[in-house]
Amino acid sequence: MNIQRTLLASAILSAYSFAFAQTAVVPQVVVTANPFGNSANDQILTPAKVLAGDELRDKAGSSLGETLSQELGVSASAFGAGASRPIIRGMEGARVKMLENGMAVSDVSGLSNDHAVAAEGATAQQIEILRGPAALLYGSGAIGGLVNVVNERIPTALEPKLTGQMEARGSTVDSGRNVSGTLDGAVDKLAWHIDGNLRNADDYNTPVGRLAHSDTRSRTGGIGGSYIDNWGFIGVSASRLSNVYGIPSAEGSKIDQKQNRFDIDSLVKSPFEGFESFKFKAGYTDYKHAEIGEDGAPEVLFKNHSLETRFELTHKPVAGWHGTFGVQTENTNFSALSAEGGPDTVPVTHSTSNAAFLVEETDFGPVKFNAGGRVERVKREPVTGVNRSFNLQSASVGGQWPFVHGYALGATFSYAQRAPSTEELYSAGPHDATVTFDIGNADFRKETSRNIEINVQKTTGLLRWKANVFRNKVSDFIYGHITGNLLDEEGNPGDELRERIFEQADATIQGAEAELEYNPTGAGWSGRVFADTSHGKLERGGSLPLQPATRVGISTAYKMGAWRAGLSLVHAQSQDRLASFETTDTPGYNQLNANVSYTQKAGDYDLTWFLLAKNLTNEEIRVSTSVLKDIAPLPGRNVVFGVRAKF
Known part of the structure; x- marks a missing residue:
């Protein structure tokens, strides 16, 4: 990381911002995962990005990782079309918490890159990316940040009339078909919501040919209702996900994923003297997926049953301090058992987590200050193996100083x-989808992260910018080490599976980010320039595996009346910072995307006809964060066309 170069870039951005010092009105988008309900533009201590509206629809892909892959500091695991998970600042897996409406998704996507996130972006109202103090509310799994998918399945407001949105789109690269929709209404004080999504796609084309076993079939649906009054609301919801997708490896595996989810959400305004609100949430998830071999028979069965509860109490300002106290519990049963009578990948394990947290904010003169803390006890109890308990403490403090008007x-x-x-502790069996034989270590210590971030930004005017530098030292970092040994399904010497041993060592992840935006939400011309880089390395030598490439991107857009159009180009440098067991560099690439849309009135409907073009130059793109980078390039040139009706 070259800090001098970053500071120079910040100075250049400052000069440009003075040249374009104009007043701009930016819409306020509330970040629901923030305890204080701040807008996205107020996320000074918890760097946040909120994708919503036209921007979300333009970037929506077949997976959550694809949708977020060009956001500042965010890359994706890219395990084919079916499974792609967000990676934040080089942190992946269990270190990035996945939420749906502020509650854990409770799938097993953090275990391995071949497991899809069980949250659907096609019916989301917005998707939030958060780091910093607010992330402490959601558990130690948020050590690298969190992503919250907001679908408003439990309504929090009474709609004066029937509202909804329907969309149909097709894609040329995979003969894809996607239909999704939401519907909201109210009867007296009862509000209701319905949503659904249907997606079919064949194997996708790449510049070097069609990628076998990259097809997807996805079905999701949800229903919810709330009783809403002046005192607050209470609501329930139920949803079902069914997802079958191919694993683009030589084995030709498929994953058949299913999840049933039930949630309760409530809010009581002014519950006691001195308090603004009391929130209670509960969620039960019944998740399972089967890894199916080329012969159509299941090989490993993954299951996760989870019950989570949350209580949050927000107090009114006391001596200038405004904050939220809460308690969170989680009770899970997880397993990855052989369906063929061989060794189990992970034994049945019962885990419990009990935590309390506090997040506060105040002003010290012109300086805005935010602090948070969390204590948590986690227990893991396998049916075979050693029980483990961990006492966890987390804290975060931050401040922002507006040293000049409009600059901070x-x-x-x-x-x-x-x-x-659980899998890092107790794995001891084959994982056919990744072609590995996984071996955990029940003696692992807890990970401890110490992260410092410095940022400078321009917060007013048509031209706005921000620049961040960060350094994260992690003691006892856990990672999977591919040893080079080949084993059979029983763990004996063979030629079927690569031995992957989970290991622990101290690591450092550091990087920088910068972004400049001109008129991002107004009519007329707009533009964006961004760059991000990060590097994770082991203290004993060598890089962490699957490190993201350094990227630079530029985009421009024009919006006037019913028309909207845009063009973006992202350049990723070659990535040769490899772990000791990685063998191939990742070449650099350029990804050129474009979009155009037209909106017309049709009675009570707003009809938007849109055309999206992805990878216009049909470049062969292989991403360094994918374990399949040598096998599965990203899709080639893809034209997405469709219509969206909103009423």
Whole structure:
């Protein structure tokens, strides 16, 4: 990381911002995962990005990772079309918490890159990316940040009339078909919501040919209702996900994924004297997926049953301090058992987590200050193996100083601990989809992260910018080491599976980000320039595996009346910072995307006809964060066309 170069870039951005010092009105988008309900533009101590509206629809892909892959500091695992998980600042897997409406998704996507996130972006109202103090509310799994998919399945407001949105789109690269929709209404004080999504796609084309076993079939649906009055609301929801997708490896495996989910959400305004609100949430998830071999028979059965509860109490300002106290519990049963009578990948394991957290904010003169803390106890109890318990403490403090009108300097320090996951402790069997034989270590210590971030930004005018530098030292970092040994399904010497041993070592992840935006939400011309880089390395030598490439991107758009159009180009440098067991560099690439849309009135409907073009130059793109980078390039040139009706 070259800090001098970053500071020089910040100075150049400052000069440009003075040249374009104009007043701009930016719409306020509330970040629901923030305890204070701040807007996205107020996320000074918890760097956030909120995708919503036209921007979300333009970037929507077949997976959550694809949808977010060009956001600042975010890359994707890219395990074919069916499974792609967000990676934040080089942190992946269990270190990035996945939420749906503020509650854990409770799938097993953090275990391995071949497992899809069980949250659907096609019916989302917005998708939030958060780091910093607010992430402490959601557990030690948020050590690298969190992604919250907001679909408003449990309504929080009474709609004066029937509202909804329907969309149909097709894609040329995979003969894809996608239909999704939401519907909201109210009867007296009862509000209701319905949503659904249907997606079919064949194997996708790449510049070097069609990628076998990259097809997807996805079905999701949800229903919810709330009783809403002046005192607050209480609501329930139920949803079902069914997802079958191919694993683009030589084995030709498929994953058949299913999840049933039930949620309760409530809010009581002014519950006691001195308090603004009391929130209670509960969620039960019944998740399972089967890894199916080329012969059509299941090989490994993954199951996760989870019950989560949350209580949050927000107090009114006391001596200038405004904050939220809460308690969170989680009770899960997880297993990855052989369907063929061989060794189990992970034994049945019962885990419990009990935590309390506090997040506060105040002003010290012109300086805005935010602090949070969390204590948590995690227990893992396998049916075979050694029980483990972990006491975790996490804290974060930060401040922002507006040193000149419209400009601010901020700093955040966080200390966070993470308990080893069940698979990191107890794996001892084959994982056919990744062609590995996984071996955990029940003696692992907890991970401890110490992160410092410094940021400077321009917050007013048509031209706005921000620049961040960060350094994260992680003690006892856990990662999978491919040893080079080949084993059979029983763990004996063979030629079927690569031996992957989970290991623990100290690591450092550091990087920088910068972004400049001109008129991002107004009519007429707009533009964006961004760059991000990060590098994770082991203290004993060598890089962490699957490190993201350094990227630079530029985009321009024009919006006037019913027309909207845009063009973007992202350049990723070659990536040769490899772990000791990685063998191939990842070449650089350029990804050129475009979009155009036209909106017309049709009675009570707003009809938007849209055309999206992805990878216009049909470049062969292989991403360094994918374990399949040598096998599965990203899709080639793809034209997405469709219509969206909103009423």
